[in-house]
Amino acid sequence: MPTKKTQYVIIPSEGFVASENNPQEMQFFQALHETSSSPTQMRSMSTHSGLLPVKVIDSIGEDKAKLIECQPEDLAALRASYPSVQILPVVYFQRAVVRYGVAKKVKTATARAAVKAAAKPSGITISIVSAADGKPVAKAMVVAFTDFANKAGAQGTTNAQGQVALALGSSTKKIERLYVYPASGFWPGLQMNITLKADTKVPLQPIDLSYTDCVRYFYGGKDLAFGQGVRVGVIDSGIATNHPGLVVDGGQNTVPGEDPTSFGDNGTEGHGTHVAGIIAARGTTPDGIRGVAPGVTLRSYRVFGQGSSNASNYAIAKAINAAVQDNCDLVNMSLGGGAPDPVTAAALTAAHNSGVVVLAANGNDSRKPVSFPAANSMCQAVSAMGRIGTFPKDTEPNGSIASPYGKDKNNFMADFSNIGPETDLTGPGVGVMSTVPSGYGVMSGTSMATPAETGAAARLLATKPAILAMPRDQNRASAIIGAIADASKLLGFGAIYEGKGMI
Amino acid sequence: MSQYVLQYHGDSPAPVEHLESIRSTPGLKVIDESPNMMLVGGEVSALREKLKEMPGWSINPEMEYPMPDTRQKLG
Numbered sequence: 312m313p314t315k316k317t318q319y320v321i322i323p324s325e326g327f328v329a330s331e332n333n334p335q336e337m338q339f340f341q342a343l344h345e346t347s348s349s350p351t352q353m354r355s356m357s358t359h360s361g362l363l364p365v366k367v368i369d370s371i372g373e374d375k376a377k378l379i380e381c382q383p384e385d386l387a388a389l390r391a392s393y394p395s396v397q398i399l400p401v402v403y404f405q406r407a408v409v410r411y412g413v414a415k416k417v418k419t420a421t422a423r424a425a426v427k428a429a430a431k432p433s434g435i436t437i438s439i440v441s442a443a444d445g446k447p448v449a450k451a452m453v454v455a456f457t458d459f460a461n462k463a464g465a466q467g468t469t470n471a472q473g474q475v476a477l478a479l480g481s482s483t484k485k486i487e488r489l490y491v492y493p494a495s496g497f498w499p500g501l502q503m504n505i506t507l508k509a510d511t512k513v514p515l516q517p518i519d520l521s522y523t524d525c526v527r528y529f530y531g532g533k534d535l536a537f538g539q540g541v542r543v544g545v546i547d548s549g550i551a552t553n554h555p556g557l558v559v560d561g562g563q564n565t566v567p568g569e570d571p572t573s574f575g576d577n578g579t580e581g582h583g584t585h586v587a588g589i590i591a592a593r594g595t596t597p598d599g600i601r602g603v604a605p606g607v608t609l610r611s612y613r614v615f616g617q618g619s620s621n622a623s624n625y626a627i628a629k630a631i632n633a634a635v636q637d638n639c640d641l642v643n644m645s646l647g648g649g650a651p652d653p654v655t656a657a658a659l660t661a662a663h664n665s666g667v668v669v670l671a672a673n674g675n676d677s678r679k680p681v682s683f684p685a686a687n688s689m690c691q692a693v694s695a696m697g698r699i700g701t702f703p704k705d706t707e708p709n710g711s712i713a714s715p716y717g718k719d720k721n722n723f724m725a726d727f728s729n730i731g732p733e734t735d736l737t738g739p740g741v742g743v744m745s746t747v748p749s750g751y752g753v754m755s756g757t758s759m760a761t762p763a764e765t766g767a768a769a770r771l772l773a774t775k776p777a778i779l780a781m782p783r784d785q786n787r788a789s790a791i792i793g794a795i796a797d798a799s800k801l802l803g804f805g806a807i808y809e810g811k812g813m814i
Numbered sequence: 815m816s817q818y819v820l821q822y823h824g825d826s827p828a829p830v831e832h833l834e835s836i837r838s839t840p841g842l843k844v845i846d847e848s849p850n851m852m853l854v855g856g857e858v859s860a861l862r863e864k865l866k867e868m869p870g871w872s873i874n875p876e877m878e879y880p881m882p883d884t885r886q887k888l889g
Contacts, residue, residue, distance in 0.1 A: 454886050462889030490886045548881060567846035567853050582881055621878040625819045625846070625853045632849060646879050653874050654819045675884045711884075727884050756884040 316366070317732070319386070321377040324395040324660055324688070329374040333785065337374060339393050344373045358385075358392035359793050365389070386732050387810035390688065391796030394789050395663060397688040398732075434478040435507050439469050439491055439500075442514035447473025451515070452492040455479065455507065459487040483508040490707060491515060495581075495752040498742070499707035516703045518744060518751050521596040525701040525739035526589060526763050529813065530603040530770075535593060538604025538769035540779065543590055544634035544642040545762070546627060547583030549613035551576040551748040556594035557587055561637070562611035565629040566622075574611040578618045581747035583611065585754050586645050588746030589762040590769070600744055600751060603766025606773065610637060614646075622646060628658035635665045640772060640779065640791070643765040644671040644690070645758035647682035659689040666787030668795075670736075670765045672757035674729035681731040691768075691795065692733045694808055695725040695760035697741025708742030708755055718803030728757055730807050736799060737809035738763040767814035771798050815855045817876040822850040824870040832868050839864060 321343070323329040329340040339356075346354040346367045355362040363385045369378040381389065390398055439448040453475045456464040464486070467475040484507050491500035497515040523531065544562075552559045552575045562574035576584050591609045592602040612630035614622040627646075634642045642662065662669055671690040674682030685692035699721040702708035713726035724730070725741050740760030744753050768791070772779060775794055781787040801812040820836065822828035828850050837844055841857030853876065854861070865871045 452885070454888065456886070456888075462887065464888055466888055488886070492885055565848070579881065615881060620881040622881070623853075624874075624877050624879070625817075625851070627879065628819065628821070629846075629848045629851060632851065636849070646882055648879055648882075649877065652877055653872065654821060654877075657821050657823060657872070672882060675882055710886075754884075756882055758882045758884075 316380045317383050319379055319381065319398050319732070321379055322397045324397060324663075333395060335393065335786075335789065336395050339396060340374050340377070343367050343377050343379065344370045356389065358388045359796050360388035363388060383732055384806040386806060387735055388796065390735065391792050391811060394688070394792045395785055433480060433482070434465065434476050435482060435484060435509055435511070436474055436476045437507055437511040437513060439473045439475065439493075440512050440514055441497070441517055443517045447471070448493055448497060448515055449473055450494045451475075453477065454490045455486045456488045457484060457486060477507070479507065488710065489513065492707070493752075495747045495749045498703060498753050500705060501707045501710045502705060516706060518753060520594075520598070520600045520744065520751060522744065523701060524742055524744045524753075525698045526603065526743050528698055528701050529739050530763065530767060533601065534606075536606045538591070538766065538773050539606035540776070541604070541641065541769040541772045542608045542610065542637070542639045543604070543765060543769055544610045544612055544637065544639035545583060545587050545590070546612045546614055546630045546634065546642060546644045547586050547646065548577045548579055548581070548615040549575050549583045550587040550609070550611040551581065551584040551746070552611075554584060554746050554748065556592045556599045556746050557584070558591070558593060558609065559587075560608045560610050562613070563630070563633045564613040565626045565633060566614065566616045567625065569616060574613045576748045577613060577615050579615065579620055581749070581752065582645070582758065583613070584748050585745045585752060586643060586758060586762045587611070589743060589759060590643065590766040592746050600746070602745075603763055604769035604773070607766075607769045610634065610639060624652045624654040628654050631655070631658040631662050631669070635662050635667050638783075639667055641765055641768055642667060642669045643762050644669055644684060645756075645761045647672055647674055647684055649683060651683045651687070655684050656687055656689075659684060659687050663689045663788045664785045666781065666783035666785070668768070668788050668791045670761050670768065672761040673734060675727040675756050675758075676729050677727050679729050681729050681733040686731070686733045691735040691764070691792065692810070693757060693761040693764050694730055694734050694737045694810075695728040695740030695755070695757040696722055696737045696802065696804070696809070696813075697725050698722050698739065702742035706742065711741045711755060715804050715808060722802055724804050724808050725755070727755070728760075732807055734807060735810040736764050736795070737802065737804065737813055738767075764814055768795050771795065771814060817845060817853055817855045818858055818873050819876055820852040820854060821872050822870050823872065828870075832871070835864060835868070836861065
C-alpha cells in the first residue's frame, strides 16, 4: 500500500542554480518549473521505473530550488534517474528553548549501582574456549551487560589462556547479554540471560568457510570471472596485501606524513581487509572464501593512519581523487558519520562528473538518519539487512534481528542499520565471513552490506560493456546508477529501509 | 594547531601562480599537497584574504571520521 506523500526540496548538484553544463539537470528543473504555477497539478516524471507522479508545490525559479511532494517509495527511482540532483527531506527547525525534565529514578539508580559494582575490584574470571576442541581463545574482547538497556556491566580481553577477569562486583552475576568478539577464526558469540560464576566456560563456534552466510546466500557462485573488467577502489583502513585470498592491483596511502605506497592493512582490526574480501576474495572452500565479484581489479586507498581509527576528510577526498585518476569504475566507502563535510562532498561531485560511482554505508547508529557521506546525493547509500538461518545459534548476529521483516519473513532489517529517504540500496550485512589480516573473521555492519552491493554492482557492470566504454563523465555515472536501479529488487522492507532494494 | 583543506574547483589544474602564492603565505605551513588540494596549518587569516582574489578555491576545516563499528560497548 502506498505511504503518505512527503515533501522534499530539490536543489542542483552544486550551488542553488542548475548548470547549463549539465543539460539533464537543467531539463529536470525546467520540467518541474512548468507545473509550479498550478500546485495542485500532478506531473509525471520519466524515470528508469516508468512515469512517477510528482507535485511541484513551489519553485524559486526555472533553474532554481523546488519544493515537491511525492511518495517516499518513488524517491529512489527519481534519484536513480537524476543522480546529480540533490533531493532533500524538508527539515523543520524548533525554537531553541531548553526544557528540563526529570530523569527516571529507577534507570538512574540502576546505572549508578552498575557503575558502583564495576568500580569494585572483585569480579569473575571466565574462560572463552573453542566449541570444537575446548582450546582457549586468546585476544577475544568480552562485554558482559548486567543491564543491556543502560549499557552497564564489565568488559575485558582474554589472555593467552583464554581467561578474562570481569569486574562485576560479586562471585556470581546474572548477565542479560554476554558478547564475545574474537580476533579471527571464530564467530562472535552472544549468550543471553545467563549466570556467570568462576570458571564459567563460554564456547565460540569456529568459522567453517563452506558455511552459507548471508553474502553467500544472496550472492553465492564460484565463477572467478565475476566482475572481470571492472576496477573497484576500496577507501578504508588498507587491505592486507599478503593475504592468500586477495589480489590487490595497487593503490595509495593518502594519510599525510605516511608512505604513499603503504596501502596495506593499518594494524587495527582489519576493517578494510574484511570489506575487500566481501567484494573480491578469490579463495576456494574449505581453506578460503570467495567474494561477490572475485574478478574485479581491486585497489586499496588507505585513509586511516597506521594504528589509527580516525580518517581525515583531507585523506578521504585525496583518496577519492586518486581512485578517479586510477580509472576506478566503482568506489566503496564503508565509513562515515558526523555533519556533512564540504571537502568530501566536493570530491564526490568531482567523482560523479568523472563517471565514477561511489557506494557508501548508511551507518550503524540503530535507525538514526543516514550518515554523511552516504546521505550525499552523489553516493549510493546502502543499509544492512540480514537473513535468519545464515548464522549459527549463540552467535552475535542473533542480537541484530529486528523488524521490519521482508516479504520473505526470514529477511530482516538489521537493528543497527541507519535508515532514511536517502537510502538507495540494501545489502546483506549481518554475520558476514570474510578475509582479515590474520585469516578469516566474521563482522556485521552497513560496512559489510556496502561491499556486498559494490561487488554486485561490479558483477552487473561486467555484463554492460557499452556503459563501461562510455566517456568518463556524469552521463557514464548516471548510466551506471540507472543500471543498478534497474537490476535492484525490492525485498519488502519499505523505501526508507531499502531504497530500490538489493542488486 | 588547526588544519585546513584547500580545494581548487576549476576544470583545469590549479594555476601555478595560485599555488606559489599560497605556499608563500606568511605563517602558513603546507602539510600535504595533491592535485588541486592542499592540507595547511598555522595562521590562515592572510590566506583567506588571498583566496578572495583567487577564484575557484575553497577552504574548510580538516575533520575526522571514526572507523565504523557495530561491537557493543559499555555506556
